[in-house]
Amino acid sequence: MRNFEFYRPQNIGEAFDLLEYHKEKSRIWAGGTDLLIRLRDQAFKIGALIDLKQIPQLDMINFDENTGLRLGALVRIRDIETSNILREKYPILVQAAETLGSIQVRNKATVGGNICNASPSADMVPSLIALGAEVKIAGKNKEKVLPLGELFKSPGKTALESGEILTEISIPHMVPHSCGVYLKQGRRKALDLAVAGVASVATIDPTHSKCVDIRIVLGAVAPTAIRAKKAEAIMRGSNLSDPIVNEAAKVAAGECSPIDDVRSSAWYRRQVVEVLVKRSIMQAINKVKAGEEKIT
């Protein structure tokens, strides 16, 4: 690997200038846990890395009872995993964080990096999409917000244009009687990419007898994370019974397009999706029930 220039801009304006100057020969550097490996593999040649870690305000975890959660792009996965406020308000994010890499990797990797690296199996992505996350994309003199699900174009490619930086992820306040669960199936308990990952966020009614809303997002089984919309439609309005959950899980397995690769076969991945969708829905529903029984 050839040497490269390494910049540590002190504010975001400097970062934009550097990106504009170095253009396609530059890459943004946060935790670097994916990028450094790709550089060593000579996946591409770069002249400059632009480290965002000195820029203030990019690593905040900000929760407001009314407006919800704001996560800076540079929040480390380990900080998500160990955050008391996230464990209380968005436990699905803590669950997702626990599955990523290892503690050592999580102490460097960032949520913005996990998103922008755009691996089809990115572990933070399904949960964030299921929670209705939006991302703030900043460029020189411009800013836009889009739903996270619209950011991904293909494996490794996002809608970020040259000179743009993903700065923040915002997540709406969780609706009452809701809970989310993220389940990852891998060959090992750590240090592995997902064979399949499923995030389900379910909202049930106050009498615990009906599904009011649900979002089911599948990871590692399509070019990007995808919503299992047909499965969601089966669950929405349903009476939460086993046959319906089973049906939704089966339909979800048909909505994805997994591949054969070193980790698993397409056939097996579909089996796993069906199981994980069923489990994550049941667990989410049971968690709502259990959580509310404790209070009353």
Add this chain to the structure above:
Amino acid sequence: MNALKHNVSLKINGEHYELTVSSKESLLDVLQDRLRFTGTKKGCNSGECGACTVIVNGSPVNACLMLAVEAHKAEILTIEGYKADETMQSLQESFLEHGAVQCGYCTPGMIMSAKALLDKNPVPDEEEIKQAIAGNLCRCTGYIKIIEAIGAAPNRQDGQK
């Protein structure tokens, strides 16, 4: 000062070091090749084995994934730091007593992960130990004796040798 080379100051095992590093040098490269802290091992050089685990500002990280320039002003603890650290000495003795070392290649990384665990959670249970070392691969021991050794280390600190 160009952007290809950087002056870094680091504290390693309590001592101060000043170096000029190129951007592409990892912390692992600097520890092993420049400063001869050879206890930290290069296994995969891609963050997938944990053999290069060191503690940076209190957190265990893979030294292979950290650029040396990122370690500027950091406090780093490597396996060589055991001489001044009671927890690491207890771990060392416990590993020996429990037969938790075969080839020894994973051992420095295991001890650093265990040290990071015990600093936050002085009396971990088995599940907590397993999670703490989930990022450290061992090809020899099958992990059981390593887990037992880490579990027994806190008792040693009470002087029950």
